[in-house]
Amino acid sequence: MKLNEIGEIGLIQRITNRLNSVNQRTVLGIGDDAAVVEVSGNKLLVITTDMLVEGSHFIWEKISARDLGYKSLAVNLSDVAAMGGKPLHAVVALGLPSSLQVEDIDAFYDGMEELASRYGVDIIGGDITASPSSLVVSLTVVGEVDPAHLVTQAGAAEGDLVAVTGELGSSAAGLAILLNELPRVSSPARELALTRHLRPQPRVEAGQELAATGRVHAMKDISDGLAKELNTIATASKKMILIKAETIPVSPAAAAVAIELGQDPLPMALTGGEDYELVLTFSRGEWELIRTICQKLDVPVHVIGEVMTGEGVFLEKSGVRARLTPGGYSHF
Amino acid sequence: MKLNEIGEIGLIQRITNRLNSVNQRTVLGIGDDAAVVEVSGNKLLVITTDMLVEGSHFIWEKISARDLGYKSLAVNLSDVAAMGGKPLHAVVALGLPSSLQVEDIDAFYDGMEELASRYGVDIIGGDITASPSSLVVSLTVVGEVDPAHLVTQAGAAEGDLVAVTGELGSSAAGLAILLNELPRVSSPARELALTRHLRPQPRVEAGQELAATGRVHAMKDISDGLAKELNTIATASKKMILIKAETIPVSPAAAAVAIELGQDPLPMALTGGEDYELVLTFSRGEWELIRTICQKLDVPVHVIGEVMTGEGVFLEKSGVRARLTPGGYSHF
Structure with a gap:
């Protein structure tokens, strides 16, 4: 009709x-x-x-x-x-x-x-x-x-740990499959990627429960890619953020698609966007609390870096630091 | 840039x-x-x-x-x-x-x-x-x-008067000028029409003050034309509404444009839309109160009809009644 x-x-x-x-x-x-x-x-x-x-x-x-x-x-x-x-x-x-x-x-x-x-x-x-x-x-x-539970992007403090929920890059992998077919990507990877891209799971309970601890200093959802969200937190909080490449939870779907495309999966996880996971900062001593809450909700969570004095966002990979701009890192 | x-x-x-x-x-x-x-x-x-x-x-x-x-x-x-x-x-x-x-x-x-x-x-x-x-x-x-001042479209009661603020058809006249130029329309009429079309004046104070009396039974803004808004009020309130053509405040700008187009200005006022005036119903005894409030705010207001038992909206013109559908009246 x-x-x-x-x-x-x-x-x-x-x-x-x-x-x-x-x-x-x-x-x-x-x-x-x-x-x-x-x-x-x-x-x-x-x-x-x-x-x-x-x-x-x-x-x-x-x-x-x-x-x-x-x-x-x-x-x-x-x-x-x-x-x-x-x-x-x-x-x-x-x-x-x-x-x-x-x-x-x-x-x-x-x-x-x-x-x-x-x-x-x-x-x-x-x-x-x-x-x-x-x-x-x-x-x-x-x-x-x-009011006591409101978490903004501007509260990251020196010494904070930075963590992300879930795995990153699935949505970008799903988009790549939609646009390029990529027939050699395995069925499970394909299904994971497409589901995450077409039906993202907002972290509604996790966001509320984490905020309700009163211990989360800064939080954002990852709509425009981790690199951009981290830069926004760093700028708004007037701090530097250092993350380690080895700790970024790259989605297996992103890895499978990256192999098929002959690419490194890391950029997909850092800048792909539309993952709708949460990135948050909190005092080192609260990690156990944060992890317990996420475990209870069956939401994976990984520490990926820390908040320091300074400005900008940096990515450490194989011992080398490079500036991580909102669009990604330039080279190593 | x-x-x-x-x-x-x-x-x-x-x-x-x-x-x-x-x-x-x-x-x-x-x-x-x-x-x-x-x-x-x-x-x-x-x-x-x-x-x-x-x-x-x-x-x-x-x-x-x-x-x-x-x-x-x-x-x-x-x-x-x-x-x-x-x-x-x-x-x-x-x-x-x-x-x-x-x-x-x-x-x-x-x-x-x-x-x-x-x-x-x-x-x-x-x-x-x-x-x-x-x-x-x-x-x-x-x-x-x-909560005591909330006015919906569903409260029109039998015996209510129906009134509109301002004058109707200006915005439709302005649109006609934008689309057809109409060089013979006088400057004041042209300016009025264009101002009302391009910069409509929402009746923010009037809406609040009228509602605060607690005496307005139903109210809508006129975005889709008086005919459609009245039909919505009649349906939502399960009542009939009868309005009289002679009492509709047709904007002088609509009249000037209608002459230039060789048309009757009434349909423009009834169905033109985008006037963003208010149409409201209230008990007959409250008319003096409604009128005083509008006068204080320098907002013209006119009674155009009444609410009766039954259904639908009817327009009486020169003693003849015709059904006023959301799209206008068919003939006389």
Whole structure:
């Protein structure tokens, strides 16, 4: 069914029918001029927005509508998690080409709803509009955080350890497979890479639990690549960060794809982006606490470096240090 | 200067530098993963989002970047006003073609900031991303409202009067001038039409003050045309609405443009849309109160009809009633 067969009102009705309200604080959801939610007096509100544009962030032929919905919400939940926040509500603005199938929009919302319901997030409103060419998805997620648990990118302190959750480079490996096929990559590596790229798992519980310790000094989610996120933390915290190449948890999927491409997998893990893992800093003495929390949640976590006086980010590999710019390292 | 000469980080820095924080409840604004704002315990949060896509909502050659910024925020503030809410914070997602001039982005933010600062609204975050063809603007505005003052579209009651603020059809007249030039339209009418189309004035104070009376039963802003908004109120409230053609405040700009086009100005006022005026219903006995509030704020207000038992929206013209569908009336 084409969009113009159902019309905007029909589409909104269709979307409303398939969304469940799971959050008791939703006062008014889709359908009015704006959505209304209750807030409690002793919490801070967390708001984040992310836009995904066809041709820039995704290729319509390479991602299912359901995965696109899932991923669009995941990248926003990941931002809330990186602040230590609990996501609560989302609004969705869609710019739709008239050739789009209504079933694809259904599937898009199904994908969002799958992830939203897992975390008790309500999709409480939005805007649906025509777009002459590209499909555009813009999500805003609102969450809350206890003021004492709020973690920003600016708190890294001298002597802190730097750790990352999960493994890095899977998403970049998945993108490489989508774009180049790479038939010799093994099935398990292929599946891992594609799953991580198309359906990233935001570290919502880990972000909240780590922040709730009050011991995390700085935290970010890895959307633009570890190298860029570390540079942002270093700049915002006015510190230097030194990481060791040997300790970076390179995803086996990234390693398999790198072999197939005749490349070193490390750059993929450092700059590939879209892993939506967390990078955080904390005092050396808290490592046991951090590790225990992640273990309980079944989230891998690895120490990859430390925070020092100075500025910039440096990568040590085989005993040699090189500057790690947001775009990667230049040479060894 | 081209976008690719400054880069994303340079652009965000540039935007951050030109934004002023005016809201004391902003804890953390642009630059981190998400924005954080304080909320008070006895208020409801209002969230609205609107996307504007080049080619669908605006023609880049026909609107200045500054006006586009102003208008993008205005349409969202208007939604918050229609709930009786006080707008507080905005996040902005932009999909930008690489050919865009950085100065245009500056002007876009200047236009937003002009309106934002007038209402104490902070622009607290966003996302800037590449778009392969169209410029896309997606705003989300968060505000608050006292639970006792919240006004939805669903509360219209039998016997209510229906009133609109301002005059209708100006924005449609402005669009007609932009698209067709219409050189014989007088300068004052032209200026009025273009101003209302390019820089609509959201009824922020009026929305809040009217809602604060506790006497407004239903309210919407007129973004999609009076006919559609009335149909939404009638459906949501399960009532019939009857309006009289002779009482509709048709803008003089719409009248002038209609003459030039050889048309009846009434359809322009009923379905043109983008007027961002308010339509509201209230008990007959409250008219004096409503009128006094609007007079104090220098906002014109006119009673245009009443709410009755039944369903649908009807327009009475020269003693004849016809169904007013969301798209307009068919014939007399």
